[in-house]
Amino acid sequence: MLRGPLQEAVALVGVGKQFAGDAAEVPAADGSGMLPWTLPLHRSQAVALIGFVRTAAIIVLAAVSGMRASELMELRVGCRRPIEEPIPGMRRLRIASKVVKGQPLGGTDDEWVVIEPAYQAVELAEQLHEDPQHGALLFGRFSFYFRYIWFRNWINSPAGQRLGLAPIPEWPVTLRALRRTLALEMAYRPGGVLAAKIHLKHIAVATTEGYASRPGGAQAELLAEVNKHEADRNLELILAEFRNYQQGILPAGPAARDLTAFFASVDATLDTKVLAAPKTHNNDRDILNLLSKRAKVLHLGAANYCWFTDPSRALCLRLAGTPTAERPLIGMCDSARCPQATHHPCHRPVWAEHADRTETFLGQLGSTRKTERSRLQADHDRALRVIAEIDAASITDTEESA
Ligand code: SF4
Numbered sequence: 001m002l003r004g005p006l007q008e009a010v011a012l013v014g015v016g017k018q019f020a021g022d023a024a025e026v027p028a029a030d031g032s033g034m035l036p037w038t039l040p041l042h043r044s045q046a047v048a049l050i051g052f053v054r055t056a057a058i059i060v061l062a063a064v065s066g067m068r069a070s071e072l073m074e075l076r077v078g079c080r081r082p083i084e085e086p087i088p089g090m091r092r093l094r095i096a097s098k099v100v101k102g103q104p105l106g107g108t109d110d111e112w113v114v115i116e117p118a119y120q121a122v123e124l125a126e127q128l129h130e131d132p133q134h135g136a137l138l139f140g141r142f143s144f145y146f147r148y149i150w151f152r153n154w155i156n157s158p159a160g161q162r163l164g165l166a167p168i169p170e171w172p173v174t175l176r177a178l179r180r181t182l183a184l185e186m187a188y189r190p191g192g193v194l195a196a197k198i199h200l201k202h203i204a205v206a207t208t209e210g211y212a213s214r215p216g217g218a219q220a221e222l223l224a225e226v227n228k229h230e231a232d233r234n235l236e237l238i239l240a241e242f243r244n245y246q247q248g249i250l251p252a253g254p255a256a257r258d259l260t261a262f263f264a265s266v267d268a269t270l271d272t273k274v275l276a277a278p279k280t281h282n283n284d285r286d287i288l289n290l291l292s293k294r295a296k297v298l299h300l301g302a303a304n305y306c307w308f309t310d311p312s313r314a315l316c317l318r319l320a321g322t323p324t325a326e327r328p329l330i331g332m333c334d335s336a337r338c339p340q341a342t343h344h345p346c347h348r349p350v351w352a353e354h355a356d357r358t359e360t361f362l363g364q365l366g367s368t369r370k371t372e373r374s375r376l377q378a379d380h381d382r383a384l385r386v387i388a389e390i391d392a393a394s395i396t397d398t399e400e401s402a
Pocket of ligand 1: 340
């Protein structure tokens with residue numbers, strides 16, 4: 001009996017949206033200002049939005065933790081371990097799940113050390129769980145392929161664009177690709193291949209796919225890929241430093257003079273070429289050809305570049321008693337003293353943080369701990385000296401004359 005009048009009323013005035021009528025304001029992702037985090041939603045739209053946010057949580061977790069699909073599916077409500085703080089100011093965040101690949105039926109319990117966004121993603125997924133009982137599967141089985149397409153469509157839709165989110169290109173993304181990208185990013189770092197193996201739980205897989213038992217297996221493939229990326233990255237870095245040199249931003253550190261002389265010789269060669277053929281344009285390819293030999297000996301330290309041209313001059317190898325090794329021992333690097341090290345403006349933040357930290361520790365030391373104090377003081381002085389050298393070498397001629 002009521003159907004008729006109700007239909008007429010709906011046709012006349014429509015249906016109000018029940019959810020998020022008074023949404024809190026958040027900063028837009030593109031920095032264009034504050035705006036409500038959502039427009040009012042119907043129930044079905046609210047349910048869909050929860051799905052998109054849960055997919056976003058899966059993407060964050062996969063991209064920054066490198067967990068496999070099977071490991072993500074084994075996450076449970078309550079998997080966040082209590083936060084540890086072994087050193088004041090340094091927090092350790094862990095989440096628990098199961099390694100399934102290569103393990104006996106049912107998998108093996110394991111933990112992942114993660115950065116804060118991954119930890120928060122789990123917390124958010126727990127809050128959005130329809131029945132967040134402790135121990136319930138957090139995501140359960142899911143098809144990332146479809147979830148990702150729906151997520152991308154939402155980001156690229158007017159709803160996502162309203163929030164200033166950058167559009168996502170159309171190419172496919174898989175959990176495996178995210179894991180591989182993370183492995184490559186980690187492997188770039190000093191000691192990174194080992195770190196990637198451990199973090200991505202490759203240790204068990206190494207027994208079946210490692211170099212020894214299966215040359216050309218996944219590990220060797222990864223290493224070959226890393227080497228190729230490393231070579232490309234080294235060329236980019238040396239080109240950037242050469243451009244800096246041309247603008248008067250010089251390297252600092254014990255090997256600075258050597259590197260500057262090398263850049264000067266490359267510059268002179270380029271000038272000679274231009275004079276001989278005035279129409280020649282010095283594009284990056286010409287310069288890279290001249291820089292490529294030096295790029296091959298570049299190794300990245302956490303706070304310096306290591307130009308490993310002569311093992312007998314490598315301080316780390318001398319300290320380790322292996323003066324003929326073919327690679328530097330970056331973990332033992334003492335770049336303030338080694339004649340093959342340079343410091344550049346990109347290293348300044350690391351030294352500045354080190355100086356701040358040692359200063360804090362010095363302030364906390366009791367007056368009786370004289371040996372520790374003098375060691376820390378020397379460390380602090382060294383960091384300040386390196387920072388001063390980087391600053392002095394970074395002042396361009398224009399800045400000096402201004
Ligand atoms: S001490 Fe550092 S800069 Fe010197 S060779 Fe070793 S890793 Fe390279």
